[in-house]
Amino acid sequence: xxxxxxxxxxxxxxxxxxxxxxxxxxxxxxxxxxxxxxxxxxxxxxxxxxxxxxxxxxxxxxxxxxxxxxxxxxxxxxxxxxxxxxxxxxxxxxxxxxxxxxxxxxxxxxxxx
Amino acid sequence: xxxxxxxxxxxxxxxxxxxxxxxxxxxxxxxxxxxxxxxxxxxxxxxxxxxxxxxxxxxxxxxxxxxxxxxxxxxxxxxxxxxxxxxxxxxxxxxxxxxxxxxxxxxxxxxx
Numbered sequence: 001x002x003x004x005x006x007x008x009x010x011x012x013x014x015x016x017x018x019x020x021x022x023x024x025x026x027x028x029x030x031x032x033x034x035x036x037x038x039x040x041x042x043x044x045x046x047x048x049x050x051x052x053x054x055x056x057x058x059x060x061x062x063x064x065x066x067x068x069x070x071x072x073x074x075x076x077x078x079x080x081x082x083x084x085x086x087x088x089x090x091x092x093x094x095x096x097x098x099x100x101x102x103x104x105x106x107x108x109x110x111x112x113x
Numbered sequence: 114x115x116x117x118x119x120x121x122x123x124x125x126x127x128x129x130x131x132x133x134x135x136x137x138x139x140x141x142x143x144x145x146x147x148x149x150x151x152x153x154x155x156x157x158x159x160x161x162x163x164x165x166x167x168x169x170x171x172x173x174x175x176x177x178x179x180x181x182x183x184x185x186x187x188x189x190x191x192x193x194x195x196x197x198x199x200x201x202x203x204x205x206x207x208x209x210x211x212x213x214x215x216x217x218x219x220x221x222x223x224x225x
Contacts, residue, residue: 004155009153042119042218043203043215045212090155101146101158102156102203104148106154106155107153107154
């Protein structure tokens with residue numbers, strides 16, 4: 001099992017550019033999450049999904065979009081990159097709700113200049 | 114809104130010393146998780162606590178959740194350089210929810 005994989009590991013974007021952060025899990029988890037981690041801050045939930053075709057906003061969804069067409073994949077889209085989106089992005093997955101361990105990917109370090 | 118306060122924010126200890134990291138909430142915690150993060154890597158679950166008064170240990174790390182379930186501590190005994198990293202506490206925002214909140218993290222450095 002690869003667990004949760006994320007690509008790319010690093011990326012530098014110019015203001016206004018778009019990109020998609022990829023996330024794939026091979027554990028057949030129902031729940032998937034996208035977080036961002038800013039320096040000195042905890043993780044903030046961007047979007048989450050409770051199953052294929054179902055997504056919902058977290059705490060900080062502005063400037064992002066997601067889709068969940070399959071159980072395995074949960075890509076995060078940045079349409080018009082802004083410096084405020086410079087952060088480390090983590091994808092995670094879990095079986096379901098309640099006392100569930102979240103399995104995290106290695107993260108994508110994004111810089112917007 | 115519920116937040117998790119972690120202390121200290123950073124810690125530098127000599128190898129072999131004991132240390133404690135605290136995680137405090139203004140509200141009752143449901144499902145408290147301790148994660149460790151190394152630079153460039155994701156978060157690895159260390160301990161998961163559910164019940165008030167619960168205590169779990171693994172190797173040299175012990176985690177406790179107080180009876181009121183509003184404070185948790187992570188204690189490392191005889192620290193080693195391999196313990197270095199960022200420690201994060203996380204909790205479910207509401208009972209049985211899939212929304213988690215996280216503390217701001219404690220950066221630990223262990224000097225050999």
